[in-house]
Amino acid sequence: MTQTIPNSATETKVKVKMGDNHYGKADVRLFKVFRDQPKHEIKDVWVRVAMRGDFDAAHVEGDNTDLLATDTVRNTIYGLAVDGLTSSVEEYGKHLIRHFVEQGPKVTSATAYFTEHLWDRMQSNGEAHDHAFVRQMPKHTAVVEGDGKTFTVTSGIDELYILKTTQSGWEGYLKEPFTTLPETNDRILATVVTAKWEYQVDECDYDDVWQRVYTSLMDTFTDHYSASMQATLYKIGETVLTRCPEISRIHFAFPNRHHIQYNTERHGVTNPKSVFHADADPYGQIEGWVERA
Amino acid sequence: MTQTIPNSATETKVKVKMGDNHYGKADVRLFKVFRDQPKHEIKDVWVRVAMRGDFDAAHVEGDNTDLLATDTVRNTIYGLAVDGLTSSVEEYGKHLIRHFVEQGPKVTSATAYFTEHLWDRMQSNGEAHDHAFVRQMPKHTAVVEGDGKTFTVTSGIDELYILKTTQSGWEGYLKEPFTTLPETNDRILATVVTAKWEYQVDECDYDDVWQRVYTSLMDTFTDHYSASMQATLYKIGETVLTRCPEISRIHFAFPNRHHIQYNTERHGVTNPKSVFHADADPYGQIEGWVERA
Amino acid sequence: MTQTIPNSATETKVKVKMGDNHYGKADVRLFKVFRDQPKHEIKDVWVRVAMRGDFDAAHVEGDNTDLLATDTVRNTIYGLAVDGLTSSVEEYGKHLIRHFVEQGPKVTSATAYFTEHLWDRMQSNGEAHDHAFVRQMPKHTAVVEGDGKTFTVTSGIDELYILKTTQSGWEGYLKEPFTTLPETNDRILATVVTAKWEYQVDECDYDDVWQRVYTSLMDTFTDHYSASMQATLYKIGETVLTRCPEISRIHFAFPNRHHIQYNTERHGVTNPKSVFHADADPYGQIEGWVERA
Amino acid sequence: MTQTIPNSATETKVKVKMGDNHYGKADVRLFKVFRDQPKHEIKDVWVRVAMRGDFDAAHVEGDNTDLLATDTVRNTIYGLAVDGLTSSVEEYGKHLIRHFVEQGPKVTSATAYFTEHLWDRMQSNGEAHDHAFVRQMPKHTAVVEGDGKTFTVTSGIDELYILKTTQSGWEGYLKEPFTTLPETNDRILATVVTAKWEYQVDECDYDDVWQRVYTSLMDTFTDHYSASMQATLYKIGETVLTRCPEISRIHFAFPNRHHIQYNTERHGVTNPKSVFHADADPYGQIEGWVERA
CATH class of the missing domain: 3.10.270.10 (Urate Oxidase;)
Incomplete structure (x- = not known):
């Protein structure tokens, strides 16, 4: 170990800039029960949201002024689900993206990723049960991308x-x-x-x-x-x-x-x-x- | 680094002996098709076999004379399945144990572990299909232990x-x-x-x-x-x-x-x-x- | 589907009783920093605690009077760590068990399981860093069992x-x-x-x-x-x-x-x-x- | 269940065509020992190769004439490694791609993916050992893409x-x-x-x-x-x-x-x-x- 080890804090750096980048919250485990009917329905879904925009100030200067905390993203995914998750995850994706593009001062587009775990109604004592469920193997995946006005939706099957x-x-x-x-x-x-x-x-x-x-x-x-x-x-x-x-x-x-x-x-x-x-x-x-x- | 580092090859060892021990093959992925009827049936099961007995010579002296190779165990699990796996994995476990106790000169008892993946008949074009299947979530597990004459069976559900x-x-x-x-x-x-x-x-x-x-x-x-x-x-x-x-x-x-x-x-x-x-x-x-x- | 399907709620049951049983909290992800010296130390450990005792009232009658909530177990694992996790996880296991045997009205013994993730001090700019760490592959495992007075400790290496x-x-x-x-x-x-x-x-x-x-x-x-x-x-x-x-x-x-x-x-x-x-x-x-x- | 269920074998289909597609072998677990020196070296790497080209005949007509079997791809990954894997996985990627573009009648380009597990020399009895190794946490990843003449290389760190x-x-x-x-x-x-x-x-x-x-x-x-x-x-x-x-x-x-x-x-x-x-x-x-x- 001699002086030839460069010191990262003091060495002269080349000029760089940010390329494509995004950030958000991942692995938000959202579970919703629809209990207004005797036959309950459920949505069991892992959500990720990634936001794009001009985040140069945060990266280059450490200035967080215009950043939504990813903790805020989490609260929003749960909070908006109460009224906004009413049908498919694809529709909820559009709802989330509209919100984040509007809410994040620098957010110009966002992507929502979903992995929905599918549950069958449980067969109990000879009939399909009102509020009990058994998880199935395949998953319903979805990716929704957009600027808040137009959206690209990709849906999928997994496992x-x-x-x-x-x-x-x-x-x-x-x-x-x-x-x-x-x-x-x-x-x-x-x-x-x-x-x-x-x-x-x-x-x-x-x-x-x-x-x-x-x-x-x-x-x-x-x-x-x-x-x-x-x-x-x-x-x-x-x-x-x-x-x-x-x-x-x-x-x-x-x-x-x-x-x-x-x-x-x-x-x-x-x-x-x-x-x-x-x-x-x-x-x-x-x-x-x-x-x- | 001085002489105080003991050298494992030359240092004087305390007296030791083998306690309870066993060996065998694990994660043998056995798949069987029953094709004698137009409606095929399948068994999809991961098998492990562990054998117990007096294996002191192998441990203490490096003398393998009385050991079955674990590769032989694998061949046997597949080979005996042709005629021996005809109903439940629990029955096949007894069959395997009888064989290994007989075949291994020093084997006095053995344990067979099974994780059976369950598949439903596929619904295709409106009916249950003859030879297509869809994997289900839960597993059928089983542990069979015995000396070749009497057996202890434990069955289970997992996932x-x-x-x-x-x-x-x-x-x-x-x-x-x-x-x-x-x-x-x-x-x-x-x-x-x-x-x-x-x-x-x-x-x-x-x-x-x-x-x-x-x-x-x-x-x-x-x-x-x-x-x-x-x-x-x-x-x-x-x-x-x-x-x-x-x-x-x-x-x-x-x-x-x-x-x-x-x-x-x-x-x-x-x-x-x-x-x-x-x-x-x-x-x-x-x-x-x-x-x- | 005819009347021959038994109804689990009304059918006459055989007489049963509880055998060996225990309960507690698993996968508590406890992280501790020792920051009283410039060179920080860390403990990164997943903890599980299981308690044994006479829990018949809870099982048979649904009477929870003498049960600690598993949420309480979690709070305790974190809370006691502030003063009680000072050296090895094995020692902390004894500390936890003493607490739970004393605190749970029916608890006669308990077991604490640990999976400790090991981190090396990070090499940065040519020297071992004061407060940065890199995770290593092997784990230090431990199981401590006891009645609050005497303990059986098993330690291990994994992965x-x-x-x-x-x-x-x-x-x-x-x-x-x-x-x-x-x-x-x-x-x-x-x-x-x-x-x-x-x-x-x-x-x-x-x-x-x-x-x-x-x-x-x-x-x-x-x-x-x-x-x-x-x-x-x-x-x-x-x-x-x-x-x-x-x-x-x-x-x-x-x-x-x-x-x-x-x-x-x-x-x-x-x-x-x-x-x-x-x-x-x-x-x-x-x-x-x-x-x- | 009535006649309204369409039968996939007989219903009239819309006109379709293949879009971007590729195929190959994945999760080939390649291990190489360099034993020409007393100090052995090792490469422990999972390889995937995907080939692109005009595979319409195989998809549309079930005509396999111009397809390399993926089993052949596996044999090749092992076979070429004897002489061809001499330094980095990135270099071996170029070697593999050159081969597959030449060998596959319809192959116009290929991609090789690598996940290299890193092992440190084992410290034994006070010194770094000649032929024993301990696996480390991080991985060296690489993706090499090319038409056999020019290549795009992406390298990475994971875990x-x-x-x-x-x-x-x-x-x-x-x-x-x-x-x-x-x-x-x-x-x-x-x-x-x-x-x-x-x-x-x-x-x-x-x-x-x-x-x-x-x-x-x-x-x-x-x-x-x-x-x-x-x-x-x-x-x-x-x-x-x-x-x-x-x-x-x-x-x-x-x-x-x-x-x-x-x-x-x-x-x-x-x-x-x-x-x-x-x-x-x-x-x-x-x-x-x-x-x-």
């Missing part, structure tokens, strides 16, 4: 695990020196769906669209022999765009969760496509947008 | 998120200097169920018992005003032991996932028990066995 | 990833029909250490013991050719018990994180024990106590 | 937890109806660094740059009173761009991990900025690029 045990194959692909995989016309196809879609309308019933995308996915995943994850992705996109005129395009990210037939023959046990190793990693990752032609 | 939005309170508790919580007779009760139970029979239909425990939980969670997580735990245990004569006792671990009404009044917004902060931590943790009297 | 690239093998093990693994006298040995130990003294410098265990582990992991994970476990235990007279016995849980030489020869590439697949699962799991003879 | 116990405040911010946070000129500042940076040179010693960014971060985090996370972000960027002429701009994502002084006064305990609740969520999220002016 939806699906598989089929047959009617899927992988054949006819390129053979080259690093290729060792055998071809098959009967494999397990398993994935964890992450989907997102954009809209060609300014307003719609976002929860209803979500439901139609979900149903389209299930219907199409099973209606054909899958020549590849890619071919199935395209077909699902086709059904979604057919059934959801509100949507302009849809993106799928499909990890191909490999189920590898275990070689039990070397131990003298015949394995009739019955026992598999559900390989955690690595996995194929197939992603793409399907758009209107 | 089941349930909540009710009313009919729960917390009143009349002890007030002392560190107490600040206000009493309430109308709160949200939310938990993530971890349950396990033991049997008073040597054989039964384990999957059927699991289903009855699950239904009992749902039925009882909702059938009363909950004076506390403890009181609800007891009532659920009562129903389970009533409906499942196979079970000797049942244990619940209930995190009390607090949903705290957000104070929006300080911002001039009335919050009619509508908007809550779903607090991630800390949480109350209530655990106990309910047993036959 | 410590270590590996060596040679001086490890696996040979001479049992060959049977399910065995396919080739023998080797030169493999990578990698594990994630979870250790815990018990004491044969009532009082000691727990942080100092932790440090000696940690050093013993590093010193011994490297000082020999490892014939197996088991043999290395035994040798490390021997060093720990030699260097730590305070400890009566120590337990290690060693996942054997397999690094499998990748078969690149089939592509015409010689792989001189150089490129490996770090297999995430499954893994061998080797566990055992080393005790004084 | 680096840092904090300082004083010399940080939050004052002078905007007060509005949702604001409740009190001002402070002495708080704990804690974050988990995620950083990424771009280069203004085509070639450089990427590992050396990473080390300089890391050191700059530590040096600057501590060298000033922090008026806000934003102000500290800017200052760190300034030092990085001063010390790393190779870098064109740097982005930081700083969660503000709040440490909230616990109110023990209501229990009669004075808390001299000593005991804090380390709040897990929500957190402020501050993100921005610092660029050359």
Whole structure:
């Protein structure tokens, strides 16, 4: 340790400036009960809000005059939810953005991110219960971006695990020196769906669209022999765009969760496509947008 | 750095011996398809096997003569599943243990742990599909322990998120200097169920018992005003032991996932028990066995 | 759906009783700064407290009269830390237990669990900083149990990833029909250490013991050719018990994180024990106590 | 359930086309030992490769002729590492991309993603060991994108937890109806660094740059009173761009991990900025690029 260590507090700095930047509050766990009817409804959603604008004074001079505290952002997300969260998270996103653009002196646009946990009504003593719920696996995600007047909405599905045990194959692909995989016309196809879609309308019933995308996915995943994850992705996109005129395009990210037939023959046990190793990693990752032609 | 640093390779050691010990393979991801009927069935389960016995030679002398490689354990878990995994994971556990006690020269007992991921048949184009599935949230866990002749079976439920939005309170508790919580007779009760139970029979239909425990939980969670997580735990245990004569006792671990009404009044917004902060931590943790009297 | 569905609220129940049970608060994130010296010190620890006693009234009758609210437990963990958390978490555990046994009318014993995150002093501008810290990977765990007068302390290490690239093998093990693994006298040995130990003294410098265990582990992991994970476990235990007279016995849980030489020869590439697949699962799991003879 | 359910296999679909898409292999766990010197070196890295090109035939017609299997991608990542992974992951990324653009008949560009786990040499028996290592908390990330001739490289730091116990405040911010946070000129500042940076040179010693960014971060985090996370972000960027002429701009994502002084006064305990609740969520999220002016 000699003088050659530069001292960050005193060394001469190059000239710099702020590029694109934003700030806000993340992981706000908002839960709302609609209790005006005997049959309660709930919204269980994690919210993040990020604000953009000219925040140079804060960054360069440490001058916080025009900054909303992120604690204020949190209070606002809860406070506005009382009257403002009445239908979909997408609509609430627009409401939040309008507020922050108006309230933050320097805020010119904002983005709201939502991860909505979905709960089914609990089946109890033979019927669907009025005020009890069981959490489901898939999530409804949404990103709403805007300047307070116009908005870009992206909705999505996350953590939806699906598989089929047959009617899927992988054949006819390129053979080259690093290729060792055998071809098959009967494999397990398993994935964890992450989907997102954009809209060609300014307003719609976002929860209803979500439901139609979900149903389209299930219907199409099973209606054909899958020549590849890619071919199935395209077909699902086709059904979604057919059934959801509100949507302009849809993106799928499909990890191909490999189920590898275990070689039990070397131990003298015949394995009739019955026992598999559900390989955690690595996995194929197939992603793409399907758009209107 | 002087000579005072002891050298682990040459310093004189005290006399030691092995205490309780075991070894085996963990996180074996076993997937089985039953394809002999047009309606396929699946088992998706993570398996761990641990073996006990006199393994002193391996520990003390580095002599592996009598050890099964854990890789062999893995091959066996897959290999035996072809013919041996035909019903519940609990039955397969007994099968595995019998094998390992017989096969390992020094193995006197073994334990098999299972985490079974549950999948529902997929709803596609209006009907339940023959060979497509959607993963569900809760898991079926099981631990089977034995010497190859007699077995102790513990089954369980894990990661089941349930909540009710009313009919729960917390009143009349002890007030002392560190107490600040206000009493309430109308709160949200939310938990993530971890349950396990033991049997008073040597054989039964384990999957059927699991289903009855699950239904009992749902039925009882909702059938009363909950004076506390403890009181609800007891009532659920009562129903389970009533409906499942196979079970000797049942244990619940209930995190009390607090949903705290957000104070929006300080911002001039009335919050009619509508908007809550779903607090991630800390949480109350209530655990106990309910047993036959 | 017919009348055969039992109604949990009205069906006749069997006689049951509470078995072993406890409750308390979990995941209390306690952070303490010692700022009386220019060189600040910190403790960053997640705490759980569970209380045992006769809580039958709460379970069976919904009578909370003698229960401490878990919210009170939380307030207490923070409140007592101001004066009571002055050295190790183990000492603070005794302090907490004494309090809860005294304060809870029905509490006869309690257990405190700690996960302490370890931070190193930050190296800044060439020296160790007075009040800045960088978090380290391993954790210091502790469980303290007692009736307020006598205590059982278990301390531990968690999430410590270590590996060596040679001086490890696996040979001479049992060959049977399910065995396919080739023998080797030169493999990578990698594990994630979870250790815990018990004491044969009532009082000691727990942080100092932790440090000696940690050093013993590093010193011994490297000082020999490892014939197996088991043999290395035994040798490390021997060093720990030699260097730590305070400890009566120590337990290690060693996942054997397999690094499998990748078969690149089939592509015409010689792989001189150089490129490996770090297999995430499954893994061998080797566990055992080393005790004084 | 009536005929109104559309059947996805037979309904008439709208016209669609593929938008931006790519595919490849993810979570390839590559481990390399450099054993030609007595002092071994290691690289422990998770790799993902995604390929872009005209894959319409595969998506639209299920024709796989021109597709590399993702299993081939895996074999290649391991196979090329024997001779091709000799220095930084960034360099290996270029090597991989050159290969895939050449090898995939339709591949026009590719992206390689790396998460490199960092290991320190183990301290054993008083010295740094030749072939034993201990894993560290922060990660070295990298994304390399290119058409095989020119490349865009982004490098990063992830999961680096840092904090300082004083010399940080939050004052002078905007007060509005949702604001409740009190001002402070002495708080704990804690974050988990995620950083990424771009280069203004085509070639450089990427590992050396990473080390300089890391050191700059530590040096600057501590060298000033922090008026806000934003102000500290800017200052760190300034030092990085001063010390790393190779870098064109740097982005930081700083969660503000709040440490909230616990109110023990209501229990009669004075808390001299000593005991804090380390709040897990929500957190402020501050993100921005610092660029050359």
